[in-house]
Amino acid sequence: MDKEKYEEFDKIFHPDNVAVIGASPVSDIASLALMSTKIRDRVYFVNPKYSEIFGRKCYPSILNVPVPIDYVIFGINARFVPDVLAECIQKGVKTAHIYTSGFSETGLPEGIELEKKLKQVAKGKIRLIGPNCFGIYCPESGLAIIPESSEEKGNVGVITQSGSIAESFSYFGKTKNLRFSKVISYGNASDFDCPDFLEYLADDAQTKVIALYIEGSSNGERLKRALRYATNRKPVVAIKGGLTEHGSRVATSHTASMTGTPQIWKSLFKQCGVVQVNNQDELVNAVMAFSYLNLPKGNRVSILSNSGGFSVIQTDLCYAEGIEVPRFTDGTIEQLRKLVPLAGTIIGNPLDAWPVYYKIYEKEGNLADIIGILGSDKNIDMLVVQFDQFRYIRRARQSEAGEHTRTLIEVMLKGMEYVRDVVGKPVIACVVIDPFLEDEEDRKYNLMMKHAFERRNFPVYPTLDAGIKAISKLYKYAARSTSNRRNVA
Amino acid sequence: MDKEKYEEFDKIFHPDNVAVIGASPVSDIASLALMSTKIRDRVYFVNPKYSEIFGRKCYPSILNVPVPIDYVIFGINARFVPDVLAECIQKGVKTAHIYTSGFSETGLPEGIELEKKLKQVAKGKIRLIGPNCFGIYCPESGLAIIPESSEEKGNVGVITQSGSIAESFSYFGKTKNLRFSKVISYGNASDFDCPDFLEYLADDAQTKVIALYIEGSSNGERLKRALRYATNRKPVVAIKGGLTEHGSRVATSHTASMTGTPQIWKSLFKQCGVVQVNNQDELVNAVMAFSYLNLPKGNRVSILSNSGGFSVIQTDLCYAEGIEVPRFTDGTIEQLRKLVPLAGTIIGNPLDAWPVYYKIYEKEGNLADIIGILGSDKNIDMLVVQFDQFRYIRRARQSEAGEHTRTLIEVMLKGMEYVRDVVGKPVIACVVIDPFLEDEEDRKYNLMMKHAFERRNFPVYPTLDAGIKAISKLYKYAARSTSNRRNVA
DSSP states (O other), X not given: OOHHHXXXXXXXXXXXXXXXXTOOSSSXXXXXXXXXXXXXXXXXXEOTTOSEETTEEEESXXXXXXXXXXXXXEOSXXXXXXXXXXHHHHHTOOEEEEOOOOSGGGOSHHHHHHHHHHHHHHTTTOEEEOSSSOEEEBTTTTBOSSTTSOOOEEEEEEEESOHHHHHHHHHHHHHHTOOEEEEEEOTTOSSXXXXXXXXXXXXXXXXXXXXXXXXXXXXXXXHHHHHHHHHTTSOEEEEESOOSHHHHHHHHHHHOOOOOOHHHHHHHHHHHTOEEOSSHHHHHHHHHHHHHOOXXXXXXXXXXXXXXXXXXXXXXXXXXXXXXXXXXXXXXHHHHHHHXXXXXXXXXXXXXXXXGGTOOSOSSSOHHHHHHHHHHOTTOSEEEEEEOOHHHHHHHHGGGHHHHHHHHHHHHHHHHHIIIIIIOOOEEEEEOOOTTOOOHHHHHHHHHHHHHHHHTTOOEESSHHHHHHHHHHHHHHHHHHHHHHHHHO | OOHHHHHHHHHHHSOSOEEEETOOSSSOHHHHHHHTSGGGGGEEEEOTTOSEETTEEEESSGGGOSSOOSEEEEOSOGGGHHHHHHHHHHHTOOEEEEOOOOSGGGOSHHHHHHHHHHHHHXXXXXXXXXXXXXXXXXXXXXXXXXXXSOOOEEEEEEEESOHHHHHHHHHXXXXXXXXXXXXXXXXXXXXXXXXXXXXXXXXXXXXXXXXXXXXXXXXXXXXXHHHHHHHXXXXXXXXXXXXXXXXXXXXXXXXXXXXXXXXXXXXXXXXXXXXXXXXXXXXXXXXXXXXXXXXXXXXXEEEEESOHHHHHHHHHHHHHTTOBOOOOOHHHHHXXXXXXXXXXXXXXXSXXXXXXXXXXXXXXXXXXXXXXXXXXXXXXXXXXXXXXXXXXXXHHHGGGHHHHHHHHHHHHHHHHHIIIIIIOOOEEEEEOOOTTOOOHHHHHHHHHHHHHHHHTTOOEESSHHHHHHHHHHHHHHHHHHHHHHHHHO
């Protein structure tokens, strides 16, 4: 990408003034979103139906707005878009995000025709994002697509052909402790397309990992080059939507994409070193790992567990995901035998050792030491710490359960930070919360633990499955990078 | 199973009087659990260390208890169990649940020896459940393994070699709207083993579906017979723990099981018609489907969605799970076109139609009608209704979002009940809640919808993935039953 193009993009993500065309005091998510961030004082509303919106003057036309506008958001009926776009060109607007649907994705002749017209009007005069998309969320500048997203910036870039996936990232980012550099929903890709954004985020110093949702592409060669360009610089984790013939049928109705066969995409992703995932949860979970963790040296984990049955199932799961749960060295076993009671436990890997969640007050040989030992074994590359224990603690400690848990959190963190920062291995935590749980005390202490771990920059997963699948992607990427380096050397 | 044996089992699940040996006022989950149910007045505590527990007299020995005791729970150190068991025999106790760990599962000579001794003492004189297990939860009688479980009885039977899996079912049953006939954690299976319980639940009129977690068996032929016996009578959904060599290594440490190769188990389950699942979530989700739904006539679903991107991913997911998402008939499409706005929607299957969540006040052509149409298409065997929409409604309706959602729930239920009760097809709901969500208003209305659907006996899943995987198991079982019936005819 050349310098000029980067400058064009920088301006798109950091506009001076923004206008919403078709702004409305009701059901206008775009305006609500912009009014919720620091960009609010540089937002202008356009709609001949209103004289005022959110206590601000509303202009009948973009041509009446008294300041220069870099970036407009179209929220008007599709059939009016081309004409109003011409006014934007007259105004000197550089980029238009066409929120509106009703173009080629309808599959109807009038929609296809309308999109053709849109392109003709825009060509060489204004750049387009969309149509049929949520546009851009850039916490640094204040561009936003929903009113609830965080204003903190972060290191995750998202490029998605689906608006709901952009919305979902924006909404659940806070919940997952994910923070974003840029989130881009690009819809039908009438002008700017996936490869443009890939190249830009590949060179964007703020973006550490790129999450991608793509249904199809009009230029396979271009996409391949952009994917390679990006994956040579940072991890790209992607969902190909429409991997089955039938999903692909739905994708065509969704964004009018030429979707290609599943084989073509699988091989494209593999050739380019894209980490492929199957659904939104897997995408989010993998991106959390890439956002927070250093790459592991290998695929061998140790697991702190609190159940024999679950240890068995989890070990099976790890192997299914290409993660090893090796035996500990004799030295590690010997150390653990000194610290972990025998009855009801399994001194091995996973360490199924519920009594250790109660051994937290002892000066020597407490849970912090045990976690340190689990992470120090020479056969181990990563550590997984699991907590699904508050209700057990409550049964045992009753009114002291809360205080016990607070101490437990500090003790666990001590061990986890030792493994990450001193031993130097990636550490994840799984704090199990059932989504439908209504035991508010249980939920409260689990969330307290989650926040405490997040404050020290550990990624926290709601199930062990989610965590294991995430680090398996991390390992897969690390292994490929290592083998690439070897091939180069 | 003969009549005498059934009577023996009925008595185990419905004892007249119960004693806890090694009862304690602190950290004694067994006593806490029993004191939380209607059996509390028939529970007796035994421990020479205390004269009173929970305000009740505590006896120094089982021999001092002034009433006959059918069922005892052992919570004392493993090495004292054989001698105290002899006292129980003297007292005339029929069954002992050995909660205690520290037997053959330790892999140590003294543990193996102790279990041998236990068997010798018991043989022909008293029946054993365990050792190393949580025992029995039977809401009808009041036997319980944790203090938080529901006292309502239901149609799900659980047999598990892992205590934590029994605990997890008991704890999260309420959350999942699952109610149980009997939950059995049988641990090392020194006496009663999985086949005994399988046969009993197979003929238990209160049990509609059996959930099974098994790590291994000492008598493969016996297990096979019992599995066949059970699957000929009702669905059995099972996890084999230790499916990989490594998981199997952990299983051996867990319950001293002979675990067999994954191939042997896979083929055993297949031959016997067991529905195999891979983890606890899949087990719970499948059991919810079997507990609430009639069997579908085929594998074709229609999906009410609110996102194009997710519709694409979900369609891919369905095909990966052996579920079809067929095109609707022209008639259905024509009916839908009249009711669903065109822009931003996909009129097809899945129906991606977010505007319909707002079309609920219209007398004709509201969401109830649309759901009815989705379920009535002749190409469709099951209906999946999805809701992940409250935050969108809040953005659009703001202070009226709550009221809107209450109406929406009633409208959706009207359509869902029509499809289930009039058209006669299974219907599931997916009400999406992120486990870490802390937007309490969003959570509140999603939970409100969940409870409303549950009150009308629809199974509700927290993600579409979970729901689809569950009905794929339902279909798999239905298809096998149909083909069995054909083979017989």
